[in-house]
Every structure is written in C-alpha cells, then in structure tokens.
Amino acid sequence: MKKIEIQLETVTCPSCIKKIESALNKKEGVSDAKVLFHASKVKAEFNDAVVSQKEIVDTIGNLGYQVISSSTY
Numbered sequence: 001m002k003k004i005e006i007q008l009e010t011v012t013c014p015s016c017i018k019k020i021e022s023a024l025n026k027k028e029g030v031s032d033a034k035v036l037f038h039a040s041k042v043k044a045e046f047n048d049a050v051v052s053q054k055e056i057v058d059t060i061g062n063l064g065y066q067v068i069s070s071s072t073y
Contacts, residue, residue: 001031002072004056006042009066011035016065023059027051048072 011017017035020042024033029050034043046056057067 001045002048003043003045004053004070004072006057006060006070007068008040008042008060009068011037011040011065019063020060020065023063024056027056027059030056 011020014037017037020035021033024030024042024044029047031045035041036043042060044056046053053070053072057070060067
C-alpha cells in the first residue's frame with residue numbers, strides 16, 4: 001500500500017469533504033481517504049496495482065475540485 005497526499009485549491013464546506021471522501025473510498029484500491037478541511041488536503045492509502053495516482057487525482061478533478069499538487073510515499 002502506498003500513501004498519497006493531494007493539495008487542493010480550496011475546500012469550502014463540510015459537504016465538500018463528504019463528497020470527496022465518499023468518492024475516493026468507493027474507488028477500488030483506495031482506503032482511508034480523509035480530507036483535512038483547514039489545510040485543503042486529501043490523504044489516503046491506495047494499492048497501486050489496482051488504482052493509479054492519476055486516477056485518484058482525476059476522480060477529485062471530475063468532482064469539480066482543482067488539484068494543485070499530489071505526492072506519494
């Protein structure tokens with residue numbers, strides 16, 4: 001399992017948090033997705049044999065949120 005940290009442009013409300021976390025946690029290969037509201041960051045664990053970093057970033061982008069950067073570790 002790898003970990004990903006994604007910096008977003010902005011997260012403005014609790015429903016945004018729920019929307020992002022729900023979409024990522026439903027994605028096969030992603031687990032424990034959490035949005036850090038005040039930092040506008042998303043942290044999650046993922047299995048890179050099942051889902052790529054790009055797919056995770058694209059999922060957030062498709063929800064209408066702008067991703068500034070992402071890194072894995």
